[in-house]
Amino acid sequence: MSSAIEAITWQNEKIVLLDQTQIPISENYISYDEISTFIVAIQQLVVRGAPALGVAGAYGVVLAIDEAKRKGLSAQELEHNIDLLRDARPTAVNLAWAVEQIRKHLPAGRDAVLAAAHQLAREDKESSTSMGNIGADWLIKKLGSKPLTLLTHCNTGSLATTGTGTALGVIKELHKRGNVKEVYADETRPLLQGSRLTAWELMKSEIPYRIEPDGAAAMAILSGRIDAALIGADRIAKNGDSANKIGSLGVALACREAGIPFLVVAPESTIDRSIPDGGEMHIEMRADEELAFFRGIPVAPPGARAFNPAFDVTPARFISAVITDIKAYEVSKGEGL
DSSP: OOOOOOSEEEETTEEEEEOTTSTTTOOOEEEEOOHHHHHHHHHTTSSOSHHHHHHHHHHHHHHHHHHHHHHTOOHHHHHHHHHHHHTSSTTOHHHHHHHHHHHTTGGGOHHHHHHHHHHHHHHHHHHHHHHHHHHHHHHHHHHOSSOEEEEEOSOOSTTSSSSSOSHHHHHHHHHHTTOEEEEEEEOOTTTTIIIIIIHHHHHHTTOOEEEEOGGGHHHHHHTTOOSEEEEOOSEEETTSOEEEETTHHHHHHHHHHHTOOEEEEOOGGGEETTSSSGGGOOOOBOOTHHHHEETTEEOSOTTOOOOOBSEEEEOGGGOSEEEOSSOEEOGGGTOOO
C-alpha cells in the first residue's frame, strides 16, 4: 500500500485539505478560497495536528490576502481576518506562530507571502525526517536494537504534518529499521483520532497495530505489554511541560509507574519559550455535543453537561525526553528547552 498522504496542499490558488473528519470511511479533498470557511474547517478538525495547523496558518494568510483583493477589503479588515485565523485554535501554538511568521512578509506583497508559506511547508516536511531519526536513535540507544511494542495517543503522522509525522514519524522510522513489533493506538476519545486516523496511517504504512480504548492504556503499560510510549504536542513550555490531546497525562503517569520511556515528539516551533511552565497554557474547551453525540447519534441523555477539554498538560518530570527536529531534550533530568 502507498503511504503517501497529503493532509494540506496549495493547488490552483486554493488550499486543499484531506477531510480528516471522514477518515477512514472516505478520503475526500475539499478546496477553500474563503477565509471564513477555512477557519471553520480548522475549528471542526478537518485539518488538525500542530505542524499541519502551522502550514494551514501560513497558507491561510495568502487566502486572506486573495479574498481581501477580490472583495475590496481594507488593510484593517485584512488584518482582522488574519487575527481570526491566528486565534482559531488557541492551544495550538504552531498555528499562531506560523501566522505571525508569515504576516511579517505582508509589506513585500502577496508573492513574497506565498513564497514564505511554501518555504514553511518544506521546512515542516524536513523536520519530520529529523525528528524520526533523532527519536529512533534515542529509543534504540535506551532500549537496544530489537523489535519494540510501542503505544501512541491521538494522531501524529502524515495527517498531522506535511511529512512522516512527529511521534508517528519516529515509529515509521523505527519500522523502517526493523525495530517495531507492534503499535498500540489509543482510540483517543471523543473524536477517535487514534482508531480513525492513526490506525488508518499504520495500515497504509503496513505497520502491525491494534487499537485500544483510552481506558486500557494504563493496563497495557503496567502489565508489561509496552516498551515505550510516544505522543506529539500542541504546545511545550520552556521547562518541558507539554500540552497534548486529552488522555496523554494518564499515559505518562502509567509509564512513570512502569519505568518505561515516555517521549514527546514535536518540532522546535511547538516550543513556546515565552511561558515558563504549563500553568500558563490556555486549554481549549470543546462543545458538550462532541461527547453527547457521535456522528449525529445521541450517546448521552438529553441535556447532559460535559467536561470536555481538548488537551491536558503533562509535567516535564514525567517526560523522559522531548524530541525535536534539532535534538533530544531530557527534561525529566532537568534539561531546559
